[in-house]
Amino acid sequence: MSTDYADMLEVTIRKRRSSIVDAAAEGDFSLDVGFSAAPGITMLFGPSGAGKTTLLDCLAGLLSPDEGRIALNGDAWFDSASRTNLPPARRGAGYVFQDLGLFPHLTVEQNVEYGIFRLPPLERRRRSAAILEALRIPSRARSYPAALSGGERQRVALARSLVVEPRLLLLDEPLSALDASIKARIIDDLREWNRSHDIPVLYVTHSHAEAFALGERMIVLEGGKILAEGPPQEVLLAPRHETVAQLAGFENVFDAEVIAIDEKAGVMTCRLDTGQICVEAPLGRTAPAGKVRLGLRAGDILLAAEPPRSLSAHNVLSATILSLARHDYQMEALVDCGVLFRVHLTLGAAASLKLAAGSAVWVVFKTHSCALLQPTSSANRNPGF
Numbered sequence: 001m002s003t004d005y006a007d008m009l010e011v012t013i014r015k016r017r018s019s020i021v022d023a024a025a026e027g028d029f030s031l032d033v034g035f036s037a038a039p040g041i042t043m044l045f046g047p048s049g050a051g052k053t054t055l056l057d058c059l060a061g062l063l064s065p066d067e068g069r070i071a072l073n074g075d076a077w078f079d080s081a082s083r084t085n086l087p088p089a090r091r092g093a094g095y096v097f098q099d100l101g102l103f104p105h106l107t108v109e110q111n112v113e114y115g116i117f118r119l120p121p122l123e124r125r126r127r128s129a130a131i132l133e134a135l136r137i138p139s140r141a142r143s144y145p146a147a148l149s150g151g152e153r154q155r156v157a158l159a160r161s162l163v164v165e166p167r168l169l170l171l172d173e174p175l176s177a178l179d180a181s182i183k184a185r186i187i188d189d190l191r192e193w194n195r196s197h198d199i200p201v202l203y204v205t206h207s208h209a210e211a212f213a214l215g216e217r218m219i220v221l222e223g224g225k226i227l228a229e230g231p232p233q234e235v236l237l238a239p240r241h242e243t244v245a246q247l248a249g250f251e252n253v254f255d256a257e258v259i260a261i262d263e264k265a266g267v268m269t270c271r272l273d274t275g276q277i278c279v280e281a282p283l284g285r286t287a288p289a290g291k292v293r294l295g296l297r298a299g300d301i302l303l304a305a306e307p308p309r310s311l312s313a314h315n316v317l318s319a320t321i322l323s324l325a326r327h328d329y330q331m332e333a334l335v336d337c338g339v340l341f342r343v344h345l346t347l348g349a350a351a352s353l354k355l356a357a358g359s360a361v362w363v364v365f366k367t368h369s370c371a372l373l374q375p376t377s378s379a380n381r382n383p384g385f
Contacts, residue, residue: 007038007039007072007073007167007198007199007200008036008037008038008039008072008073008200009036009037009038009059009070009071009072009168009200009202010036010069010070010071010072011033011034011035011036011037011055011059011068011069011070012033012034012068012069013031013032013033013034013058013065013067013068013069013070013078014030014031014032014065014066014067014068015030015031015032015054015058015063015064015065015066016030016031016032016066029049029051029223029224030224031051031054031055031058031065031224032224032225033051033055033221033224033225033226034226035219035226035229037200037202037217038200038217039194039198039199039200040194040198040200040201040216040217041190041191041194041201041203041214041215041216041217042200042201042202042203042215042216042217042218042219043203043204043205043210043211043214043215043217043218043219043232044056044202044203044204044205044218044219044221045205045206045208045211045218045219045220045221045235045247046220046221046222046227046243046247047222047243047247048206050221050222050223050224051221051223051224051225052172052204052221053098053172053204054224055202055221056095056170056172056202056204058070058078059077059091059093059168059170059202060088060091060093060095060170061077061078061085061086061087061088061091061093062088064078064085065078065080066080067080068080069081072092072167072168072200073167077091091167091168092164092166092167092168093166093167093168093169093170094161094162094164094166094168094169094170095161095169095170095172096157096158096160096161096169096170096171096172096174097157097172098172098173098174098176100153100154100156100157101157102145102153102156102157102160103145104144104145104146105144106144106145107141107142107143107144108132108137108140108141108142108143108144108145108148108156109128109132109141109142111145111156111160112128112131112132112156112159112160112163113125113127113128113163114160115160115161115163115164116128116163116164127163127165128141128159128163129141131159131162131163132159134159134162134189134192134193135155135158135159135162135186135189135193136155136185136189137152137155137156137159140152140156150178150182151178151182151185151186154174154175154178154186155186155189157174158171158174158186158190162193165197166199167199168199168200168201168202169194169199169200169201169202170201170202171201171202171203171204172204173204173205173206174203175187175205175210176205176206176207180209183210184213187210187213187214190214191214203215206247208232208236208247208248208249211232211236212232212233212236215232216231217229217230217231217232218230218231218232218235218236220235220241220243220244220247222241222243227241227243227244228240228241228244235248236248236249240371240372240373241373245295245371245373246295249297249298249299250295250296250297250371251296251297251298251342251344252295252296252297252298252301252341252342253293253294253295253296253373254272254273254293254294254296254339255272255273255291255292255293256270256271256272256273256279256281256291256292256293256294257270257271257290257291257292258270258290258291258292259271259278259290261283262283263283266282266283267280267281267282267283267314267367268280268281268282268283268284269281270292270294272294272338272339273339274338274339276338276339277317277337277338277339279294279315279317279370280314280315280367280370281294281367281370281372282367282368282370282372284372292372292373293372293373294370294371294372294373295370295371295372295373296341296365296369296370296371297369298332298341298342298343298344299344300365300366300369301341301343301344301363301364301365301369302363302364302365303333303335303343303345303349303353303355303361303362303363303364304353304361304362304364305353305354305355305359305361305362306362307362308362308364311364312366313364313365313366313367314366314367315363315364315365315366315367315370316362316363316364317337317338317362317363317364318337318360318361318362318363319335319336319337319341319360319361319362319363320335320336320337320358320359320360320361321333321334321335321355321356321357321358321359321361322334322335322336322340322357323357324350324355324356324357326347329346329347330344330345330346330347331344331345331346331347331349331350331355332344333345333350333355335361335363337363341363343363
């Protein structure tokens with residue numbers, strides 16, 4: 001894994017013990033991954049039990065892989081071949097846990113200085129004051145965690161990890177309990193901090209909104225293996241695997257059979273699993289007997305109250321609304337056109353179209369809104385040893 005980056009994290013590890021402490025892992029779960037992470041923010045994405053926290057614990061030194069190698073800037077933290085296994089304190093990694101782990105009996109200042117207690121008092125105070133200022137909570141230095149808001153507690157946990165000037169930062173869903181506005185401000189502060197420090201950051205999230213807002217690169221885990229990796233826009237907007245599509249918000253996934261191909265136009269006609277409805281999708285490789293899986297975002301589907309004409313979209317299906325449900329500032333319609341589609345639309349659109357259960361509508365979506373998906377079972381890959 002050669003690179004021009006000075007602080008590249010290189011990981012090729014395998015841990016296959018059923019005793020792995022992972023809240024959602026069952027049976028003989030194993031972690032088997034190989035990747036590199038440059039300075040900047042790499043998102044770790046995947047369903048519960050995929051191995052994201054286990055991977056962070058191995059990088060931090062809280063768990064030991066069975067074999068493989070972990071190195072930063074060429075310095076081995078773990079190497080089964082040479083029997084190298086640095087303890088957590090010697091790795092220089094900062095770690096923000098999901099439950100934060102703040103000490104309730106210590107002030108904010110004391111919590112932040114906990115990891116640098118060996119430094120002279122003046123240096124400790126200088127560092128803690130600087131990081132509290134950077135994270136916009138200097139006025140809370142003498143407060144205790146119980147007196148802080150949720151966003152302030154998150155900032156304190158982040159400050160405690162950053163004040164040690166880590167070579168690698170590990171973040172396990174650090175913002176999951178916060179509302180969108182507070183989360184956005186903390187994300188901005190973290191991005192600004194890393195512009196000046198330029199270290200690899202591994203950030204676990206279940207939120208594709210966070211992945212788009214913060215991540216420069218994404219690694220998707222499923223069953224302890226890497227399912228997909230690349231820029232978030234490529235991984236989430238054009239997913240190739242069913243698990244990635246579901247995580248990315250492709251609410252509609254169908255089995256289909258290819259019944260016609262137009263190579264000149266680059267499209268194929270697919271009959272959905274009911275045998276009644278046909279849709280046009282981008283041309284791609286098909287499974288034996290022309291079987292495919294198609295994914296479609298609920299937000300990529302339009303509804304029309306009357307038959308649409310002169311459209312660039314080739315998929316137009318007559319349907320009936322079965323139900324409407326409001327979710328915050330969005331409506332979700334369940335429509336039946338021989339198969340069931342979930343459709344997202346604004347409150348204003350639903351009102352202007354006078355939509356209601358039982359309304360006749362037309363479902364409209366573009367050919368290239370359909371993503372061809374590989375089943376998860378065939379998608380996992382092994383980095384090898």
